[in-house]
Amino acid sequence: MVGMRWWALAPAPACPPNLHLRLNQSPLDVKKVLRNFAFQISWRSEKVTYRLDLDWPKYSDYFTGTTFCVTVDSLNGLVYVAQRGDNIPKVLVFTEDGYFLRDWNYTVDTPHGMFAASTLHEQSVWITDVGSGSYGHTVKKYNTFGDLVQVLGTPGKKGTGLSPLQFDNPAELYVDDTGDIYIVDGDGGLNNRLIKLSQDFMILWLHGQNGTGPAKFNIPHSVTLDSSGRVWVADRGNKRIQVFDKETGEWLGEWNNCFTEEGPSSVRFTPDGKYLIVAQLNLSRLSFLAAPPVGSIGDCSVISTIQLPDQVLPHLLEVDRKTGAIYVAEIGAKQVQKYVPLNSYLLAFDV
Secondary structure, three states, X not given: OOOOOOOOEOOOOXXXXXXXXXXXXXXXXXXXXXXXXXXXXXXXXXXXXXXXXXXXXXXXXXXOOEEEXXXXXXXXXXXXXXXXXXXXXXXXXXXXXXXXXXXXXOOOOOEEEEEEEEOOOOEEEEEEEOOOOOOOOEEEEEOOOOOEEEEEOOOOOOOOOEOOEOOOOEEEEEEOOOOOEXXXXXXXXXXXXXXXXXXXXXXXEEEOOEOOOOOOEOOEEEEEEOOOOEEEEEEHHHOEEEEEEOOOOOEEEEEOOOOOOOOOOEEEEXXXXXXXXXXXXOOOEEEEEEOOOOOOOOOOOEEEEEEOOOOOOEEEEEEOOOOOOEEEEEOOOOEEEEEEEOOHHHHOOOO
């Protein structure tokens, strides 16, 4: 249905009197009702409130495939979306206000994850490609206009090798401000590993064995860093998050008590570092977890959740480090949605 948008209802606040929607209401009518509805997430004496931005993007018709991932160039206010499908543009570029700028399709086969590395000196977009074609099983770096700059892995050939480096269904990556790269390789392929590369693409450390013990993985699907120098990995098949020291690769602990129903699909921190936002694919749920203090991992604590409609299937998400907005790539609904924080304290950070 052209122009149709999904929405989410938070479990915490009471439903406002005017939020009784009829199935035959038009998308425009739904927008009018939901425009000011907010998602309130309580933690101690603080309230984190998110508003679903129904005007992002301005036109949803640009989503012509299955939207697998999204990333944000916070410095320049750009949002990149990667989608799958035949004879469609694979990468869409929007402004943070939802205006479409351009698309590109160069050397992108089957995108899975992406990350925008943006500094004053360089802006680039990294894409993990799990396709079986001539560009598949690689991690690729592009400039903002889609020109291919760097290829990691052996294009079109999956493998387990380290010299030269090979991938099999690389799921996602995270590029630190130092230029170091963290890659989770193994979305159901031969590999189940976490690799740290230097900015000149030398292997600094890795964990690379299938299993259920510490530093072993079963479908490592997403990776992110916190401000305390810890690496957080969504170990989806093992229904847990594992944590490592970013300098040494030392295993620091795990969270598994929050994921009895389903493992985590995506992990990102809020800009202030107080919350870890986790997507669970088949539950169609976003969870806000309390981030632990420095020197402790402790147990997972769910502060609250945003429950999306069934079959929305949030695959990967990204958080704008400047505005705090959350962008969610939904492979079921085939769209990306944006949630805007209304609490200014979430934005107490430096870009």
